[in-house]
Amino acid sequence: MLDLKFVRSNLDLITDMLKNRGYDLDLSRFQHLDKKRRSILVRLEDLRYQRNKVSDQIAAMKKDKEDVSSLISEMKTVSKEIKGMEVDLPEIADELNKLLLVIPNIPHESVVIGKDADDNPVIRMWGKIRNFDFTPLPHWEIGEKLHILDFSRAAKIARSRFSLQRGLGATIERALINFMLDIHTRHHGYIETLPPFLVNSDTMTGTGQLPKFREDLFKVEGWDLFLIPTAEVPVTNIHRDEILSFDTLPIRYVSYTPCFRSEAGSYGKDTRGLIRQHQFNKVELVKFCCPEDSEKELESLTADAEEILQRLELPYRVVSLCTGDLGFSAAKTYDIEVWLPGQQLFREISSCSNFTDFQARRANIRFKRKEGRGTELVHTLNGSGLAVGRTLVAILENYQQPDGSVVIPEALRPYLDGVSIIKRD
């Protein structure tokens, strides 16, 4: 969420921003409630001041055995009025807060104004797209032929959009997780965390999944618990309601978790294969830093994610999301898209975002500088490093051979006891 005072004094800027993002929001209600809240607050605090004063006076008079009955009856009416206002004020503050919660973050100045994904500028390309002298297959065909992916049995066990991995199909998944975690902890300075995979509604609210995106979540019946849609949720909330000290920043966490998404609203999209699943594995990078560092931290975060693809020698490109495509909480986002020859397209495999203070305000994550009083909000960032299932997809499609086998990227072999090729067993 944005800062109330900032919104109050920058209504024009917000209006422009909303237009660029393709939002239709009326701010007049906001103005009205804001004024109302403050007028009530002033009156309420004045009454409280009176009450406190007179209460002290009553205490003093009682000590001297003076008669206080008239003062008490006077204060009874004041107290009543205070109670009434104490009911009204939170109602108005709540409504104001709700309005504030649906205003998206302000895009960074470097973000291109555009309508949708077609307007996203390509920042860079990496790797050589392989020339096939046969028609490359999509990964679901490769995987089923090799007996490492089994979608029909997965549907029997659960339902569609689940997968069953077998043999090397399961082992490579595990190897990729270890590979990614090792790179990020050993070479990029991230601290490994293993968080809860179910979280409560406060946590979901802290990172913005609630209240707006409840439909996308799986909820545990009878409990205040949801399955996490990404490790971003539990990991960012590690420091919810905390004041971090300056010398601990930046904090960098890497976390492997499964992710659970209802994919409501994507019926018919990516129905085949591993691309869009209700459950998938992801290694996530999360950073907390001070405001002046967040731009450069986004660059390094993206580079850290890219390095995984480079080591696996998978070609990709990096695009910068334009205003129309940018997520609700992000000020700037780089998508890393890996090349999938079986489908002849670039596919998102990581999304790296700088949320500036937007998430931090909502989750109340602050820090204190050595000198100077008061607290400031940290900046939070996160990005996949990488989506594991989609990485497997990219390996299968990019490394497929004419005979249907798949070569294992060199970098991954140490994690597979030296196995260098997947063949039908």
Place this chain on the structure above:
RNA sequence: GGAGAGAUGGCCGAGUCGGCUGAAGGCGCUCGCCUGCUAAGCGAGUGUGGGGCGAAAGCUCUACCGAGGGUUCGAAUCCCUCUCUCUCCGCCA
């Protein structure tokens, strides 16, 4: 699941017949003094959110002692509900 105990500031820890307690004391931290170095010592300061005034420094009001309600002129202190933590027993990977 059964039986108890508890939740106060960065930390430890006072505060129980309701009334200068935003909160004693200690530790830590910051600044200053002192000191060949280190250690110690002395002095001052040291919460957060929201208002108002001010160009600012700052001043001032208000709220906050796990959360939410209640009683009262007045609640960290009394009552109710919830959450969490700890100990013992049972159960369990």
